[in-house]
Amino acid sequence: MNKLFLILKREFIAKVRNKSFIVMTFLSPMLFVGIAVLVGYLSSMNKDKATEIAIHDEGGYVKSTFKNNKDYHYTDISAMPFDIAKDSASKNYEGLLYIPKVDSIQSLKDKVEYISENSASINFIGQVEEKVDSVLTSDRLKNLGLDEQMIVGAKVNSNLKLSKFSGGESLKGLNEIKIAIGGFMGYLIMMFIVIYGNFVMRSVIEEKTNRIIEIIISSVKPFQLMMGKIIGNSLAGILQFLIWIIVGLLLAFVAQTFFGLQLSSNASMSPEMMQAAEQSAGMLKLQSYITEIVNLPLGLMLFCFVIYFIGGYFLYSSLYAAIGAAVDSETDSQQFLLPIIMPLILGVYIGFFTVINDPHGTVATVFSIIPLTSPIVMLMRIPFLEPQHYWQLILSIVLLFGSFIFVVWFAAKIYRVGILMYGKKPTWKELFKWMKY
Known part of the structure; x- marks a missing residue:
């Protein structure tokens, strides 16, 4: 455990001290806010x-x-x-x-x-x-x-009234709002997996290419080295995300307060228009939507976001680490990356095109339980889940972390053999052979 902590600490410090990491940590929020301000300014010009x-x-x-x-x-x-x-x-x-x-x-x-x-x-x-x-x-x-x-x-124009069996009124477009919230969380997880999973792979390839790995592996077990890299890079990524959120919010506040810049074209309504909107029935409708959003299981959604965030990242990063150990360069890794990325893309499509129409259907349910797609699909389903469906959520989490343990075992075998292999491009057949060693 002490060796694992040392590797984790080494990976974390090496990542956060990297010049590109520091530059992008503070430059990225500025770019995003700058683009938002530019779009808002150009939109106001077009009007x-x-x-x-x-x-x-x-x-x-x-x-x-x-x-x-x-x-x-x-x-x-x-x-x-x-x-x-x-x-x-x-x-x-x-x-x-x-x-x-x-x-x-x-x-x-x-x-x-x-x-x-x-x-x-x-x-x-x-x-x-x-x-x-x-x-x-x-x-x-x-x-x-x-x-x-x-x-x-x-x-005659009809107006379909939506209500619930349990009583109370339901609102039009509420499903779209729910899927947007869940989809945003799922997209964050997918983006984090792709970005920082690649960091893990590059770190392994770099050490393998520089032959540093031969010295490190003489002191620690391959499994400890792999887990240290995964956890160390994940902590660096989480730190970067937190800094992005804080810096982005500060820049947005400064842009609107001190410079009077608008971040979108919708923000450019005159005070008279805002007053008229507040007095209209549409404002009451907006309040109803806000109430419905507040009544969503936000605590459960946040908790599950953290759980799926950790489980999904560890699951995929193990595969990224195994690929990094099996190849000698990023170019050689391309043939192995597509099968990893495809489940993530499939999860996004299933979420947006199936969950929104039938959140409790067979397709949405199955893919929200399958570990490779559950971090995205289940997060989109959570706003629609009723208490009688919570067993599916529990089963999904159990299978996700159970699969993580299996994938770590599977990846560790490839990692253990591939980490000292040089000069040859492995095939899928050879990777399966390494699992038997």
């Missing part, structure tokens, strides 16, 4: 500049339906001959919306043309088609002798 669109409506059918807004500014140049209007639009406007003169307005449905050097956005195309459809529909109803206003007035 003041609308896209200029020219309209040439030869019959005057639809030009009155196009009103200027914050995104698009329309200019009517229908008085010009089409050739002159087209030439003028190419020089002074983003594009030209051309509506030709026709015998029957209904024939406009496939004759309206937008002329521009740049491809139009899907949003703009949808707006134009919606306005043209509105004019054509009104004309069709008029020809049929139907009163459009009566039809519009007769339209």
Whole structure:
């Protein structure tokens, strides 16, 4: 145990004293906050500049339906001959919306043309088609002798009320909020595993390449060396994450308080707009959502985040350490990394595309129990779990740490043999042979 502590201490100190570690620890939050401020600033600039669109409506059918807004500014140049209007639009406007003169307005449905050097956005195309459809529909109803206003007035919009069997109201979009919280936690775990698992692998490869490992291995057991590297790098990573959070929050506070910079475009509402929003029913709805989020099992989610964080990292880092021992360079490790990363990617896809629609379904349940995907999928399921499903959570944690013990045993065998192997690229077949030694 004393040797394990010494290796752990050595790995931790070597990592935190590394110049790149120190630089990235303090530079990364500045980059993230700087990018957020830049995006917010650029978004506020775009709001003041609308896209200029020219309209040439030869019959005057639809030009009155196009009103200027914050995104698009329309200019009517229908008085010009089409050739002159087209030439003028190419020089002074983003594009030209051309509506030709026709015998029957209904024939406009496939004759309206937008002329521009740049491809139009899907949003703009949808707006134009919606306005043209509105004019054509009104004309069709008029020809049929139907009163459009009566039809519009007769339209009824339903509002589905959501409630629980246990009583109380449920809110729309709550599932999306739950999956976003769980997904964020799962993504943090995946990012930590990939980044710091690679650190473990590189550390092993570096010592193996420099032949330092031959001296170290004469004093400690390979298993102790592997576990010391895993735990030491994990502690350095946790320290870096904590510093990122603290520095990031401080920078965000300074940017908003002293420089008046906004971190997003949504933060640029005027005081009058904020006051109106607070007095609207939407504010009450927002309070309901906040109440629902507070009522989530936040304590359980935080506890499970720590458990899956530790279990998932140890599980995958053992494999990263085994790969580092089996190869002589990072280039040789690429063939072994894909099978490790694939379960993490699969867990993300399962979480976002299955848990959100059926959190208690067979697919979501199975993958939240399988150890290689449970650190991500189960964290997304926890906001949906009822007490009768807690056995699945307990089983998932037991299997995760049980698998960790098995994988450590499996990885230690590869580590023990591969740590002193040089000059040969191992194959999957050879790795399985090493397990028998």
